[in-house]
Amino acid sequence: xVQLQESGPGLVKPSQTLSLxxxxxxxxxxxxxxxxxxxxxxxGKGLEWIGYIYYSGSTxxxxxxxxxxxxxxxxxxxxxxxxxxxxxxADTAVYYCARARTGTIxxxxxxxxxxxxS
Amino acid sequence: xxxxxxPPSASGSPGQSVTISCTGTSSDVGGYNYVSWYQQHPGKxxxxxxxxxxxxxxxxxxxFSGSKSGNTASLTVSGLQAEDEADYYCSSYAGSNxxxxxxxxxxxxx
Numbered sequence: 001x002v003q004l005q006e007s008g009p010g011l012v013k014p015s016q017t018l019s020l021x022x023x024x025x026x027x028x029x030x031x032x033x034x035x036x037x038x039x040x041x042x043x044g045k046g047l048e049w050i051g052y053i054y055y056s057g058s059t060x061x062x063x064x065x066x067x068x069x070x071x072x073x074x075x076x077x078x079x080x081x082x083x084x085x086x087x088x089x090a091d092t093a094v095y096y097c098a099r100a101r102t103g104t105i106x107x108x109x110x111x112x113x114x115x116x117x118s
Numbered sequence: 119x120x121x122x123x124x125p126p127s128a129s130g131s132p133g134q135s136v137t138i139s140c141t142g143t144s145s146d147v148g149g150y151n152y153v154s155w156y157q158q159h160p161g162k163x164x165x166x167x168x169x170x171x172x173x174x175x176x177x178x179x180x181x182f183s184g185s186k187s188g189n190t191a192s193l194t195v196s197g198l199q200a201e202d203e204a205d206y207y208c209s210s211y212a213g214s215n216x217x218x219x220x221x222x223x224x225x226x227x228x
Contacts, residue, residue: 046121046207046219046220046221046222047156047164047207047209047219047222048219049216049217049218049219051216052216060214060216061216062216063216096163096164100217102150102152102211103150103152103154103209103210103211103212103217104152104154104166104169104170104209104211105154105156105164105166105209106166106169106175108163108164108165109163110163111163
């Protein structure tokens with residue numbers, strides 16, 4: 001059974017870079033066939049895809065966030081990471097990492113709340 | 119890319135059936151048989167309930183079913199139970215673009 005766990009600071013100052021890491025267990029990122037994804041949910045709101053990365057390093061980003069997002073993968077550690085630059089209060093959200101295939105997400109992390117505040 | 123359109127709320131009494139719709143375009147819902155439905159209870163991560171329009175993952179009760187017609191997908195919950203009260207989100211593959219989510223539907227069991 002695949003498990004995903006997000007980690008990173010829960011508080012980020014405005015204009016700084018939000019950095020989160022997702023550690024995958026029970027399955028190898030390098031096995032292929034899956035898109036390792038970041039999704040966020042603003043408080044009381046719906047879900048929003050941020051982007052995803054394939055084990056080879058190919059990435060797809062939400063056009064609305066593309067200029068500020070970088071997703072990377074470290075197959076040696078079975079981890080993938082999210083960086084979101086120039087954050088504002090509008091980036092306060094619960095951030096989920098997940099494993100997806102053709103848009104289907106069978107496995108989700110528990111989510112981590114990131115608050116942007118000075 | 120616009121989000122998929124879902125009704126903000128739906129409700130039904132225990133034992134009844136409720137259907138939630140999810141409307142997209144020919145570039146997403148109508149173009150692929152990769153529509154998923156997720157259930158989310160407060161403070162919890164979403165849980166996959168339906169994938170590829172009508173398939174149920176292991177462990178999901180057969181009270182949950184999915185279908186699609188044209189650009190609109192639907193989730194039907196039959197024999198409503200109290201624990202079905204949650205938010206439900208649809209999602210659709212959109213080719214090489216980022217997949218889309220619906221805005222979510224709050225299901226209330228009366």
